[in-house]
Amino acid sequence: MKRYNALLMFVLKAVSVYIVCVILLFTGAGDGYSSYFRGLGNFLFGKRWENVAISFVPKNAQQTTLADGHRATNISVRINNKDYHYADGRPVQGELGVNSHLQGYLPTALFLALILATPLGWKRRVKLMGIGLMLLHVFIAVLLWFVIVGYTEVSGIGIYRFGDVMKGFVSNVVQVALVNQIGISFVVPMLIWLGCSALSGALGTLLPAKEEE
Amino acid sequence: MTPRKRSKKQSSSSESLQGRFRANLQQRLPQIRFLATVVILMGAYYTLTGMDAFSKNFLPAYLTVVASVTSAALSLLGFVTVTSGTVVSSTAFSMNIAYGCDALEPTFLFVVVVLAYPSMWKRKLIGALIGILLLYTTNIVRLVTLFWTGTYKRDYFELLHIEIWQALFIILALALFVVWVSLAERRVKHEAV
Numbered sequence: 001m002k003r004y005n006a007l008l009m010f011v012l013k014a015v016s017v018y019i020v021c022v023i024l025l026f027t028g029a030g031d032g033y034s035s036y037f038r039g040l041g042n043f044l045f046g047k048r049w050e051n052v053a054i055s056f057v058p059k060n061a062q063q064t065t066l067a068d069g070h071r072a073t074n075i076s077v078r079i080n081n082k083d084y085h086y087a088d089g090r091p092v093q094g095e096l097g098v099n100s101h102l103q104g105y106l107p108t109a110l111f112l113a114l115i116l117a118t119p120l121g122w123k124r125r126v127k128l129m130g131i132g133l134m135l136l137h138v139f140i141a142v143l144l145w146f147v148i149v150g151y152t153e154v155s156g157i158g159i160y161r162f163g164d165v166m167k168g169f170v171s172n173v174v175q176v177a178l179v180n181q182i183g184i185s186f187v188v189p190m191l192i193w194l195g196c197s198a199l200s201g202a203l204g205t206l207l208p209a210k211e212e213e
Numbered sequence: 214m215t216p217r218k219r220s221k222k223q224s225s226s227s228e229s230l231q232g233r234f235r236a237n238l239q240q241r242l243p244q245i246r247f248l249a250t251v252v253i254l255m256g257a258y259y260t261l262t263g264m265d266a267f268s269k270n271f272l273p274a275y276l277t278v279v280a281s282v283t284s285a286a287l288s289l290l291g292f293v294t295v296t297s298g299t300v301v302s303s304t305a306f307s308m309n310i311a312y313g314c315d316a317l318e319p320t321f322l323f324v325v326v327v328l329a330y331p332s333m334w335k336r337k338l339i340g341a342l343i344g345i346l347l348l349y350t351t352n353i354v355r356l357v358t359l360f361w362t363g364t365y366k367r368d369y370f371e372l373l374h375i376e377i378w379q380a381l382f383i384i385l386a387l388a389l390f391v392v393w394v395s396l397a398e399r400r401v402k403h404e405a406v
Contacts (some may be wrong), residue, residue: 007388007391007392007395009308010386010388011384013382014384015380015384018384019377020373022376022377025376102375106375106376106379106380109380110380110383113380114384114387145229172260173263174265175263176259176262176263183313183318183319183379184318185379186319186379186380186382186383187255187318187319187322187383189254190322190383190386190387191251191255191322194248194251194387195248198244198247198248199241199244199245199248201244203391206391
C-alpha cells in the first residue's frame with residue numbers, strides 16, 4: 001500500500017480541492033463566476049456576427065423552476081438577427097438558456113483540483129495550469145458557439161444557412177454537449193489534465209516509486 | 214563580427230534549435246501517440262453516441278439492465294422497489310436512470326486510456342475488463358446512494374448527483390488507470406529481471 005502513497009495523496013488532495021470549490025460555488029463564488037461567464041460570452045459573441053446582436057444576461061429567477069435543480073440555466077442568451085423581421089417590422093429575437101455552473105465552473109474546478117493535486121514544483125504547476133485553463137476556455141467557447149449556432153438553426157433565425165450534413169453535425173454536437181452535459185463537463189477537463197501532465201512528464205510522478213535493486 | 218560570420222553563427226544556432234526541437238519531439242513521441250489515440254477514440258465514442266442505433270436501441274436496453282441491477286441492490290438493503298423500464302421507484306421516491314447516469318463515458322475513457330497506453334495487449338485487455346467491472350459496480354453503488362439520498366435527504370439529491378458523484382467517478386477512473394499502469398510496468402520489470 002505504501003507504494004501507492006503518491007497516488008493516494010493525489011486522490012485525497014484532488015477530492016478535497018474539488019469539494020472546497022463546490023462549497024465556494026454555493027457561498028458566493030457561483031454568482032461571481034456567472035458574471036465572469038456572461039462577460040466572456042459577451043466579449044466572444046456579442047459582436048461576432050454582422051447583423052446579429054448577442055447578449056448574455058442573468059436569467060430571471062422566476063423562469064427557472066426548482067424541479068430543474070442544479071441543471072437549471074442561470075444565464076439567458078438573447079439573439080437578435082436584424083436580417084429577419086416579423087410582419088409588423090419588429091426584428092426576430094430568440095432566447096436560450098445556458099448554465100455557467102455546469103458549462104464553466106465545475107469543469108474549471110475539476111481541472112484546478114487535478115492540477116493542484118499533482119505532485120509538481122510550483123513553477124511547472126503554474127505553467128501547466130495556465131495552458132490547461134486556456135484550453136478549457138477554448139472548449140467553453142467552442143461549446144457556446146455550437147449551442148448558439150445550433151439554436152439559431154433550429155429556431156429559424158439562423159446565423160448561417162447550413163446544408164443538411166452540417167446541420168446534422170451541429171445538431172449531434174449540441175445533443176452530446178447539452179443532453180449529456182454532465183458527462184462532457186467532467187471528461188474534457190480530465191482529458192486536458194491528462195494531456196498537460198503526459199506531455200510534461202508529470203503523470204509519472206503518480207506512479208509508485210521504483211523498488212530498490 | 215563580419216556579416217558572413219554572423220550569418221554562419223545564425224544558421225548554426227537555428228540548426229541547433231531545430232535539432233533540439235526534433236530531439237524533444239522524438240522524446241515525447243510515445244506521449245503524443247498516446248494522447249492522439251485517446252483523442253481519436255474519444256471522438257469515435259462521441260460520434261457513436263450521436264447515432265440512432267446507439268440512442269434508440271443500445272442505450273435504452275442498457276439503461277433498463279442498470280435499473281434492474283440497481284433495484285436488486287436496493288432490495289438487498291431493505292428497500293421495496295419496482296422497475297419500469299429505466300425508472301426505479303418505491304413508495305417514497307422515484308428515480309429515472311437517464312443518459313449520463315449510465316457511467317458509460319468515464320468507463321469508456323478508462324478503457325481508451327488503458328488501450329492507448331503502450332503495453333502488452335493481454336495486459337490491456339485484462340486491465341480494461343477489470344476496470345469495466347469495477348466502474349460498473351461503483352456506478353451501482355452511486356445509484357443506490359442517490360436513491361437513498363432521494364428518499365431520506367431529497368434536498369441534497371442534485372448536489373450529490375451532479376457536483377459530487379460525477380467528479381468522484383472521473384477521479385476514480387483516473388486512479389484505476391494509474392494503478393493499472395503501475396502494475397503493468399512492475400510486471401514488465403519483473404519479467405525483464
